[in-house]
Amino acid sequence: MSCANLFGLDNCVKCTICVSHCPVARVSDKFAGPKQYGPDLERFRLEEAGAVCPSVTYCTNCKNCDVACPSGVNVSAMICRAKGELVGRHGAAWRDRLMARVDLLGKYSRLSPALINWCAGNSPIRWLVEKTFGVSKEMTLPRYAGQTFYDLFSYKKKTGGNVSGERIVVYYPGCYVNYHNPGVGMALVEVMVRNGIRVLVEKFNCCGLPLISNGFLSEAQKYARKNIQQLRSHLDRDYRIITSCPSCSLTLRREYREVLGLVDAGRLSSYVQDAFEYLWCMSRQGELDTSFKSVPLRAGYHLPCHLKAGGYGVPSREILGLIPGLRVHDLDAGCCGLSGSCGFKREKYANSMAIGWDLFRSIKEMDTKQVITECGICQLQIQHGAGVTVYHPVQVLAEAFGLGGYIRNY
Amino acid sequence: MMCRDFDLAIIGAGLSGLIAAAKAAEMGKKVLLLAKGMGVVELSTGCIDLWGYCLEQPEEVCRRPVDEIARMVGINREHPYAKVQDVLEESMRFFQRVCSDNGCHYLENKGDNWLLPTAFGTVRPTYLVPASMAVRSLFKAKSVLVVGFKELKDFYPEMLVRNLKKSGEFDPGCHMKTAITGVGGGELTPNALASRLEQPDILTGVISRVRNFLSPGSLVLFPPVLGDRRDTGVALKLARGLECPVYEVSNIPPALPGQRLLKTLLHYLKVIGVEVIMGCKATGAEISGGHCLRLDAEGAGGSIKIRSRAFVLATGSFLGGGLEARPGYACETVFNLPVKAIEGNWWDKDFFNKDGHPFSKFGIVVNDRLQPVDGVGRVLVENLMVVGASLAGCNYPVEKCGGGVAVATGYKAGKLAGEVGR
């Protein structure tokens, strides 16, 4: 990147398109919008790095500004850096520190997932947590799985479940799959194995996105360095890094380089692939097993903001389109509103629900009980706001391969 | 890296690109719309300007735009309209149908230009307008009420009224009033305000407050914030509640009518199965033997290669990013097509020169099939069509023809692509 035009600052013509696509500015009068906190103030931050208001924390890092911008301004990166400055100068609440460490929370949850899940569902405890920590008592907390993905995977490997195959990929599951929804990871592994691909899994660090979004940039940098270090040997062997979480994917591919300024992340970015991107490339070469069984499911599809922000289309849609019986309807309703840890925060919960309202309405209008989406956080918000069952597309694909047990009630 | 195949790949999500995609997809083609960001259509008034003023008397509003265009292309073969005259009226009907089918009605003024008020108090001629803006007989109004919102910083009813009085011959008895209402809260962006007005209780509150200022038979003008859904339901409800005709005026961006048009067209593209990829910049193309084989594009998260039987370049002019200017020369950013520019100054010394500025006319020269051609008329890329503001020869700031050129050229490109292989 040229130091003369950092994050495309000079490209901004103040056209306000980012403002009209910002989900937060649409529902809140506290957030002046991406233009103000991004390129407008960035000019002043070159003189005084602290030129930023505390209300910048209302930004959910959904990146709709980046996608909408016709000028190639990296608005969200500017805002993330500004949050970093703010936190660096004035510190952050304990709640934010805790919520940014989803990996740490996950590790502690292993002491007793059942107890934590019970607490998460207990109103008096939630009331107390809201009063003391500012975690909204209204928002459904993600349930911790009985066994993590890493546990399940190594068990399966021991019992001979994951072997053979010419092709080898490395799977980066991310925290949500590991701690909350290991079924997605297992479905992905089974789908790959079914297609003769060997899946390698290691215990990786959190990608660091929750830290970036909350302004803890130096911590995020540490995470990123560890991941880059750990993945390096795989890149040397020319293994693709497969993800199922669009946010992890975007972080590995782009944020390490852009927001954290890690030069050696450049190589990584060309190796990371969305699982469906990988499968699509196989299918084009006729290497994908397409002997799908019918999955007579009628489901809405929600496009996660971070997948949209990737700017490479929706690879899962192509593959799902091959499954007989499956009818997927694009909900076309924008951001779900939860955006990582934002919607869990007491002061942001109302915004988060207001943003998601269009999506909930769209699901209701479609009158479906099933929604498909890639992102764990979107899944949680849709369950919370619309009360429907949500699947990752890879679970649907596993079902179509007759691998069974990933989809219920259709 | 992903590789994708299509019948038609369109670069740019402005009006012309969206229309091209809609037409080709309707004709059964597999279409991709690829854009690095949202098109400038959402910065526009949301109206389709066809041709504003008379050729001979540039101060006179033109009453028969379609006929005037027919006369104009007789004189000026360089104008983009000259390449699409065969489909001009057809494209307008197509546009109207697509929008209406998707809840956003566009009205025609019996072949005449509408004369619509702006937020600055000027009046502007335009051809197709959303129902929420279609002010009929502005100058015959008995009384006009202009309503602003205290949460909005870009709309000033007093300034509007002050200038509107000078903009034409109103009935001497016409009474103009202003009112400021509110929806609660601090400063709101037009989008936030529009989204609040979608809530029934807030709208009811606005109706009851505005009623106090209203005299019977008034025409009520609002800033362009009446609802953020595709339809114009909020304007209708306001009109019903106030028992007066209610309209939005055009204003500086962000303004909702342009956004609604974008939303409507994007929605329709999804319905008819066009794949839309935003945030993805076309970085280059492989051209061999005058044929585009492949387009390379890059998003924030990954890159894709696109193979397609035909391509449409709808990346716009300088503002849209289709053209790029350096000191002394201009270039086209994806295919490196030759840009028709002029020698000497690109601008006039006076910003408000009534003939506009030469740079507005810069662009790509095409033949009647919208294929880019070189100086002697040879086709440069045979399966590529260029549409909208990327085209040379159109002085849209003064001619008031940006929307019309975009719709007509986009439509023709979509149609031509749709006919291939039939």
Place this chain on the structure above:
Amino acid sequence: MAIFDTQVVVIGGGATGTGILRDLSLRGIKGILVEQCDLAHGTSSRFHGLLHSGARYAVKDPEAARECLEENMILRRIAPNCVENTGGFFIQLPGDDPGYADKWIAACTEVGIEIEEADVRNLLKCSPALNKRIIRAFKVMDRTVDGFRLIRANVNAARRRGGRVMTYSRVTAIHQSGGSVTGVELTNMLTGEKSLIGCQMAVNASGPWIGEVAALVGLEVNVIKDKGTLIAFNHRLTNQVLNRLRPPGDGDIFVPHGAITILGTTSIAVDDPGDTRPECREVLDLIEIGRQMVPELEKCRLIRAFAGVRPLYQQTTAVSGRLVSRNFALLDHRQLDGLDGLISIVGGKFSTFRLMAERTVDLVARRLGVNAPCRTAREPLTNPVPKGALKRGIKVLGLSVAQRAAKRLGDDFAEVVRQAGHDPQKRRIFCECELVSLGEIEHVARDGDCFTLGDVRRKTRMGMGTCQGTFCCYRTLGALSKYPRFVVGDRLFLTDFLRNRWKGITPVLWGQQLREAQLSLGIYFTIFGLERMK
């Protein structure tokens, strides 16, 4: 015809003229300043905003260098909100005469200018935009100064002691009787009304117009009118002033100024003191030279170019441009031409305006028999904004807006914050590029000498940022509807403002700025149809 009476009429509302008015007021002499346009509309706002450490002139003109050094220290002390303590560097590049560096070091030492050789590697780390092939770099005490603010501060200080200012008042005649100036006749440039000020003395401090004013009484004062073009980049390329370590020439100073960077200047003799239209050719030349110091300059967005006409004083007409001394001269027309009561102050630099004013008023006071000594170097021009007010401002307006406003408003800041505290509407940011709140705009619009949007701009920086007024001039005009002065002709206000902005945009009309221009056309032609508005 309105008739006024005073002791001294000061002609010219630039740094020197307003400095003289302040000095007069501090010595208890009654004065009225008359200006043909807005304050700071001429050369005093059309420069790079560099408050010289003196180092630039040390070799060629040690006397001027010494003056710069002294004035630099004084201004820093008396006008803290107008001066930014950026520091600066002199940079020697490959190809620059190494011998000059030694000569320069010796000269600086001789004059007493502090210089310190800097570690090139460290410098490159802090300013990554700089040419990596720098040979030597020296740190100096260069600072930046805001011409608009300083002039307003001068005026405010004078007004507090009874000084008066009349803007948009052009001198159309100087009355004399018995070899003595008796009065000055004015024409209002906005209304055409005439007025007369009776006075004992008149001071001609009209910069490049000095010859025009002198001609009113049939005198000849020769100044070389030397046009200097400068360009403004969209963002800060450097946080320090950058000078080239070689004999002063074109395009060798980069000055960080608020959010922008200014690169200047050129030097071309012109005939018309109002010839401030920058040319594209000059811009390209500046970039070409500037690239030697900042190689990526071509990729940086320019937002505009502007030009000022320096009045360089010469007794003979043999030399021109940079060879003419940047020194000033005080012309006593009683001694020179036998006309009592007229003094001209010519030449000089912005950095030494206070000293020029002091010398002038010394002479005026002598003539008027006033003994009061000059106090302009000791009396604070503006007071530092109190910490408490700034804290409250940050709370009300937010950090960045408050910091900017505090610098711009100085002593008036607390009042604007107080009002914004009561009225949330006043906290709205109207100029989003330069962070100007409605409260600030209304504050200056209420001021007696604000007649056009351009006046609001000069006093607030509204419309001086990236979009060059495209968005903010419309909303500012709307918000000023409550002031009768601003409702007389919306179209004229808007078109005049945008035409003026256009003058500086056209020489840099490529890249992003052409996109910006197309957006501006889209708004004012397509959305508003303003070009045909009646």
